Amino acid sequence: MTFDVTHVAALGVLVALALVVTVIDIRSLIIPDGINVAIFVTGLAASLLLDVVDLRSALAASALAAALLALVQVLFRASRGYDGLGWGDVKFVAAAATWTGLEGFAPALLAASVSALLCVLGMQAVAGSFDRHRRIPFGPFLALGTTAVAGFQLLASEPAAETLDTWLMSLVSGWA
Numbered sequence: 001m002t003f004d005v006t007h008v009a010a011l012g013v014l015v016a017l018a019l020v021v022t023v024i025d026i027r028s029l030i031i032p033d034g035i036n037v038a039i040f041v042t043g044l045a046a047s048l049l050l051d052v053v054d055l056r057s058a059l060a061a062s063a064l065a066a067a068l069l070a071l072v073q074v075l076f077r078a079s080r081g082y083d084g085l086g087w088g089d090v091k092f093v094a095a096a097a098t099w100t101g102l103e104g105f106a107p108a109l110l111a112a113s114v115s116a117l118l119c120v121l122g123m124q125a126v127a128g129s130f131d132r133h134r135r136i137p138f139g140p141f142l143a144l145g146t147t148a149v150a151g152f153q154l155l156a157s158e159p160a161a162e163t164l165d166t167w168l169m170s171l172v173s174g175w176a
Helices: 005-028 033-050 055-080 087-127 139-156 160-175
Strands: none
Touching (some): 005 033, 005 139, 033 055, 033 087
């Protein structure tokens, strides 16, 4: 299997930006706007130049992600009286969705949520208990989910939905 060097380079850019998000969020529980802008701009550039995620899909995913996660943030704060999701996380998901498009937004968010849940369960198992009000950086998990899905799409040179369909069909035909 060969990979397009421009797709690998684009993935390298995303991985580098995701690592910056991860380190900063772990250290300070913030995701700077400048990093989110860089992720947004490079995601749009990738959609224009690489023909993996359609530009309309990238923009629609960004808008949907921003609206959905802003709603979650506002409703959580209204019901609990404190933030369960930071605004940097909301902006990160909106920016990162340009890399995944509509096809990859939900799988990326699912991967982020499941990996965060597994981490919390692991922390609880090790410590014997877990403080529900402890602040946990969600950026590293969002970065992981985004990088996994966008990387999958970039290396396969097609949107996640098409790649998954191809993979499932080959799996099913292998059983027949």
